[in-house]
Structure formats: C-alpha cells, structure tokens
Amino acid sequence: MLDTWSLRVLVEVAARGSFSAAAEALSMTQPAVSRQIGGLERRVGVRLFRRSPRGVSPTPAGEAALAHALEVLDGLRNMSARLAAFRDLETGSLRMSAFPSANTVLVPEAIRRFRGAHPGVEITLVRHDPAGPLPAIRAGAVDVALVTGWELYADPERARHHGDTTTVGLDDVELTPLLDEELLVALPAAHRLASRTRIRLTDLAGEAWIEGAFPDCLGPLTELTEALGAPPRVGFFCDDWNGKQALVSSGSGITLVPPLARTAVRRDIVLRPTEPALPPRRLYAVTAPPPHRGPAAEAMLGLLGELIAEYRR
Structure with missing residues (x-):
C-alpha cells in the first residue's frame, strides 16, 4: 500500500525536476529522496522518472501517478479542513x-x-x-x-x-x-378558584379535565387520582397546544401546564400551583x-x- 509521504515526495520531485531540489523543499537529504522514489517504483513495478545529468522528468507512468497523487493529497487536505471546521463549529x-x-x-x-x-x-x-x-x-x-x-x-x-x-x-x-417541573393547573381567568394563590386538588374533583398527547398530558393518572380523591373526569382530548388553551379559556375544562411553557400561555388563563403538589416531571x-x-x-x-x-x- 502506498503511503501519503511517498506521494508527497513524488509530487515535489515532479514539480522541481531534481532530487536535490525536492530534498531541500522537504528538509530531507538527496539520497533519502532518491531512496524514497526508488522504493515507490519498486512497489508499483514501473519506472516513474527518467534520470539524466540535467535532472529528472516523469515517465508516462509517472505522469499518471502524479495526477492520482495530487488528487489524493488534495482530498486529504480537504478532509482535514472540513473536519477542523466541525471541531471548531464552523460547519456541520x-x-x-x-x-x-x-x-x-x-x-x-x-x-x-x-x-x-x-x-x-x-x-x-x-x-x-x-x-x-x-x-x-x-x-x-x-x-x-x-x-x-x-x-x-x-x-x-x-x-x-x-x-x-x-x-x-x-x-x-x-x-x-x-x-x-412542578406542574401547574391552568384555569380560565373567570374561574371560581382563580383568585387563590394555590389550588387544593380536592376542590377540582368535579371539574372536566383536558387531556393531551403524551407527554403533554395529565401524567400518571393514578397519582392525580389519589390527589383529587377520585379519578379525573376527562371531558376533552386535544394534543394541540393552542387548542388546549382555547378550551381552558372558554371554560370548557382545566388542564396541567409545565412551568417552562408559562410565558406562552394566553393572558385569559391563570396558572396556579396545587396542594398537594403533583409529582414533578x-x-x-x-x-x-x-x-x-x-x-x-x-x-x-x-x-x-x-x-x-x-x-x-
């Protein structure tokens, strides 16, 4: 298998026309460059450069090898640049x-x-x-x-x-x-309990509840049932956030809202903590x-x- 260093030496020798010039560019000795090219020629089984007293020039096989070497080295440079961009969060x-x-x-x-x-x-x-x-x-x-x-x-x-x-x-x-998140109960602003700072869940036992899609729902119903003293009477199911709010606002029912969403709640709805507090989500x-x-x-x-x-x- 060819290594990238051999390909780089190949490119430098072809570009500079001599082993000594390539050695200077690569911070190598001239014999080391000569050995590198000789080893590469032995691995591929063909001569890649013509040697003469005035320097070296690629053979037809060397021209083909040079084209592929440039493509490989360019691809590796592009890969390194792209991966560095991912590391630095410049792209991706x-x-x-x-x-x-x-x-x-x-x-x-x-x-x-x-x-x-x-x-x-x-x-x-x-x-x-x-x-x-x-x-x-x-x-x-x-x-x-x-x-x-x-x-x-x-x-x-x-x-x-x-x-x-x-x-x-x-x-x-x-x-x-x-x-x-300690879930809050959502009531219409005109609800009989809206003026309270904390709502006793037992006072909501007769209310119609609005259920939603999981996980924006009433949660583990067994825990809500225990807190209410009776199973919640689910009168409406709505998995749309705005639809649930519209149902609460109209007085059709009540529901639970996580605190992180409270700034997105309509102004004609009030949110209150419950007593006892429901298990957090x-x-x-x-x-x-x-x-x-x-x-x-x-x-x-x-x-x-x-x-x-x-x-x-």
Missing part, C-alpha cells in the same frame, strides 16, 4: 427533537442562541420519533432529544431517578437531567455518549444548561 449540522410544550419557549430560544453563536452549523427541529427518543438517538436520526421522565419510564429499558446534576448513562445513550436532554457525541450536540447541551440556570434564577 444539528438535529433536535422535542415535545410540544418544550417547543413553546425553551427550544426556540435555544435555537436562536445556537444560531447566533454558530451561524455556520445548520440546525433543524425534526418530528418526535413515534418509536421513542432513545431509538432515534441510537440510529443517528437525532443528535439532541428533549424528553420527559414519563417518556423514559414508558421505554422498555426504563430510566431511574437521579440527582439534577448527574449525567446518566443508559446503554448507548446518555441522559442529562435538566429540570424537575423531569426534563432530560438525550444524546449519544462521548466520544460519539458531536461538538454541535455538546454545544447545545451547554446552551440548554445555561437557559435552565437562567430560568431557575
């Missing part, structure tokens, strides 16, 4: 996926900041994979997926609770906990583990951490 791509309530505020702001910091990287938001976030990350279809613990618990491999600052490995993916970023996680995904993880820290403050 990043594919994200997230659930609807995360897409109301958190994800758009993360995308805005990422584009400002790395304008050469193409960032896209793709549809949440119906098979779940973990298979999409494993298949390389998504680089960063925002998920909730509810989704992970539905995964056959299941995820366990960990501290907020712990990065969790789960086979060939990595879960980075971002935030525990944990937000995770799912990525491939190092060293398979690319620099763009690493940068997005850092941005998400900054945004969550700002939210906590």
